Amino acid sequence: MTRQPDPGTRSVTVLARVSDGRAPELRKALREAGTPFAHVPGVHFARLVVVEHPVTQTRPAVWGWKARLLDLIVHGGRGSRPDDFPHPYLLLTATVDGPQERFFAGIRALGPEADAIWDHCTGYPGSERAEAFVRYFADRSLRAGYTFAGAPDGTVAELRDAVRLRRRLAGLAADGADGRVPALTSSGRPAAPARAEGESPLPLGDIQGMVLRGYGHHLAATHLFLRFTEVAGARAWLGAVAPRITSAADVQERPNRALHLGLSHAGLAAVGVTRDELDRFPQEFRAGMAVREPELSPGRGTDPWNGFFADPGSVHAVLMVSAATPQILGAVVRELRAGVTASGGTEVAGEHHGERLLAAGGDRRAFIEHFGFADGLSTPLVEGYHRGSREELLPPGEFVLKLRDVDGDIAGRDLPDELACHGSYLVYRKLEQDVGAFRETVGAVADHFAGGAGDAGAALVGRRRDGGTLDLCPRASHVRRANPLDTLPGGRKLSRRHMMLRRGIPYGPYLPEGAPDDGRERGLLFLAVVGDIRRQFEFVQSEWMADGNVFGRGGEQDVFTTAGGPHARILVEGETPVHVPIPRPLVTCRGGEYFLLPGLAALRALAARR
Template identity: 30%
Template sequence: MSSEDRVGEDSRNCIAVDLHDIQATILRHRPEPYFGTHVFLHINDAHGGREFLRRLAPHIGSAADWWKAGDAWIAVAISYPGLVALGVPGDSLRSFPEAFRAGMAARAEELHDYGANDPKNWERPFGSGQIHVQVSIVSPTEDKWHRTMETARQQYEGFSGVTVLLIQDFGAQPGSLNSLGYKDSIGQPAIEGSGVEPLPGQGRPIKAGEFILSYPGEAGVPLAMPQPDTLGRNGTYVGLRKYQSRVGAFNRFLRENGQNDEERELLAAKLVGRWRSGAPLTLAPAKDDAALGEDPHRNNDFTYANDPQGKQVPLGCHMRRMNPRDTKMPVLTDVNIHRLIRRSTTYGAPYDANTISELDDEGARGIYFLFISAKAMSTLEFLQQDWINDGTFMNLGSERDPLVGLQEERNTFTIPKEPVRRRIHDIETFNVLRGGEYLFMPSLSALKWLAGLNAEAAERPARHG
């Protein structure tokens, strides 16, 4: 199904967000297949940084034509040290949330990024304060990827204002699978007023202010936003977490706990809540159904109402933790205030089920987990503390998320079933955190403001406000 199919006249009539000012990535789904590159840059001096943004700004995609599948686009986001390097006035810098200003590495304690995930083990330049700007090129074809990459390259190559720190290509693996062999990017929130028609099962549209600054959120009012308004309006935050997938450990775990391919695939499905094809266990509990996994009108159309104890979809599996939907939980929470727009990208060699050696645990492959939220920092801290690295909210004691939890104490994973539940011991950390950053994704007009095109107006609110 193409994106065009998801926008009727009705939905276009009720667009309430400023699509022309919002960056494309916020509303555009990751294409399938997808190709692209993340470029991480350092600003050498304020003038050079602003000049770079001025050159780049006309090439940044807006969300105006989000339904046009087939285009490649460029996105840009800036870290707090990047805003400082650009010479953003002090009053304005102070208006950003504390966790954003501190940076992801400094918030390791709040994020429970300990042990293997500790920032001291991260790959440089992550967590060093050197990353100022992230430019991402996303494309549905290889050809458009190269052409769009060339456009981006022309803005920074040979330009003394910025230095390239890291270039990371990414792309869909054969069959659109991620580094552990699963189809991903299926469960996404519908956004009220965006014109994007909700897919069956997506639930009621979430208030735009949860994802884009300056619009009312679920609480009925907009979140506090960076000042001046020109800078904050239509912007948002991006959380980036670079994970290295320990494919050898994952495959060994499946082999040790499954007698044959069938049992191993069922276990892989129980860890996530979906078969690797994307078919949800709620709708295909006993056997994979690849056609169901492929079909966006059916593959998310379910609740957990008929499975309160998790006999089909374990309460502690990744997907049910990350979006419990209608699961009755001992700790009362409004699940709609913890939703994320996910724009993750897979990098490195394709998943191989026969890879089992310990050497394969260190391979350079995994996921740049990228998510968008107007309160990215507090949402990530909540998820890491309560839903990923703990099990109390589902009556699972200290059990952790089997895909992204940090399994420091050789934890367990419980699969409820008749007549007795199965408890698997010695689950390992399958995805190790290798870096992370918080970034601000400005609107297109804020980008121009930052570039200094409107410098005089920019100074006024800063002086008085």
């Protein structure tokens, strides 16, 4: 029988003794910690305070006779005499949903953040020891008869869902847009992810979380690129990190951090995968992105690649960390780096850091990329996880191996089950954006558009800056090349065969509007999750982005992927067609690789090989 979660709201009070002489350090740690409990699920209210002295009690000026009699009996008419505590204590008081043990487990998920605070207390076991951690807090809990809750009949999740739903409905009414709104249950809460009728539920616990979720509430990410130097040490490191990888089942509560791992073909070889198993992977994955780049970026190849990507095959793995705040991210990355250093078989070959860019102004939080356009739109929906019509949903095999894809086939049918089951492919590309060149380009043709440079940029992208659709979307704009919809023979049925789940994040500082080009590096860490590298990513990149024939544009290339040079130009349709010169590339690929995102069981099996 499955035990149902306790929906009740209760208070939790914990009193932990502070080690002698550590109170000043602890106060400093609390100031630097900010609000760590903001990301622990189910918390209404939480506060930490160091207590060293009792609060002095003062007698009221006016007493009733019963109070005077009680004071006489207890104190004998003497004034109150506070006793100093023998040691300082750290007081935690909180109001939470469900049993206190679940709250303690949520604190443990803070990892290094929790350690930075409670390491100052006596007997603290550390966040790595799950049972000892929860027992430490349970043993120091006190009964309390109060709660801090604005709505005692609603859980935190219900309140947050209600606020989020209210904002989305208000935004829909204000915009007058016809965008898709999630299905609602009778209680007014967003409906849970649906399963197709008669379909088995997706194995969420075995799929890496980033495959099905984009972590829109995570504001920063760090990608560590690793090289395996010794098989046994590398496997030991894999075994240590595997339990920490975030699964799709872990993302239901909006975690404050997420960890994912991808392995290249060279990386699989470096940890001892057999030649027979390696040869069963598709040719594009075996070759690696560097070998494929001349077709993906015609006329450029890997000449612009730099850093650790300039040495093909040298990157064996990518460890991707994302978090709700830069502070959480930094603590996790430091811990992971220490684990890599201590492994003896793994080393860091390079690192990329990304942060989401917030659009200026407006009441709703919206993210943009460096050219100033809304980002993270038009993500495909996965059958068995999201809701939608049959036309909107894509079979899970488009993104998860060993499940049925859009052709009714089993994705990765010929791959070794132990390595590929419930895994996905990750396409990773570092795309540098020349913001100065983009602004010069649209400024040079601004007079040809009613809305000036803004309309010129929208015509090239295929959307307005706020993400809104255009009345007439140019057929060869970037958005339409990525997803032609009904503009090509075969219509949406054709487009469905080439969709990707994009999980990218910008890197580098934003260049404010009107500011001179500062020469600093900025761009997009492009991540795409697919079930077939060639049919999805490579087809779109080589057939739709790098070639204009299918759109009636001959050799004209997409302006945001491969176009650019002394004679390059883009034809933009409109009432008066306009040729837009592209004197230098707006986007340049600086490196990339294909990775396998193993299922969690496959990752554990790989680490346990002997």
